[in-house]
Amino acid sequence: MTKYLQANLPTPILRLERDIYYSVVDLNYRYGIPMTYSLGGSPAQMFELINIAKGDDMVEALIKSGTEGDVLLDVGASVGFTALAFAVNVSESSVDAIEPHPEVCEYLDRNVELNSLDHRININNVAASDEDGTATL
Numbered sequence: 001m002t003k004y005l006q007a008n009l010p011t012p013i014l015r016l017e018r019d020i021y022y023s024v025v026d027l028n029y030r031y032g033i034p035m036t037y038s039l040g041g042s043p044a045q046m047f048e049l050i051n052i053a054k055g056d057d058m059v060e061a062l063i064k065s066g067t068e069g070d071v072l073l074d075v076g077a078s079v080g081f082t083a084l085a086f087a088v089n090v091s092e093s094s095v096d097a098i099e100p101h102p103e104v105c106e107y108l109d110r111n112v113e114l115n116s117l118d119h120r121i122n123i124n125n126v127a128a129s130d131e132d133g134t135a136t137l
Helices: 001-006 011-031 057-065 081-089 102-114
Strands: 037-039 042-046 070-077 095-099 121-124
Touching: 001 081, 011 102, 037 081, 042 102, 057 081, 070 081, 081 095, 081 102, 081 121, 102 121
Parallel strands: 070 095, 095 121
Antiparallel strands: 037 042
16 A cells, blocks of 8 residues: 555554455465565565565665674564565674564564574564563563
C-alpha cells in the first residue's frame, strides 16, 4: 500500500489492512516460498513479502563501515534484515541478534537458517534494558 493511500484511509481500514498483511506474512513463514532480496548488494532469502531494508541508509552505512571479523550487536533484530545484510556483506563477521518477541524471534530464526548463517548469527530471545526485570510485550 502506498503512503498516499495510507494518508487517506480511515484508521480502522488501515488496521484491517495491517492485520491482513501480517496474517499473510505469518502464512508465508509457515508454508510459503522464500523471497530473494538484495541486502546491501548481496542476495539473501527471507520469508518476508517486502524488503523493508531496501534503501535503508543505516544498513548501508553499517555494511560500508564493517570490516572482516567485526561483531554487530543488533538490538531489536526483528526478522533479521540488518543482521542478514551485515552477515552476507561483511566477510567473517558475526552478529549477536537480540529480539524479545517470541514469535518474531521464530521468524528471525527461520530467516537465519534459510541462509545457512546460524554459525554467524547468534539469536538471543531476550530484551535489552538498563534494569533487571520482566515485561509483557
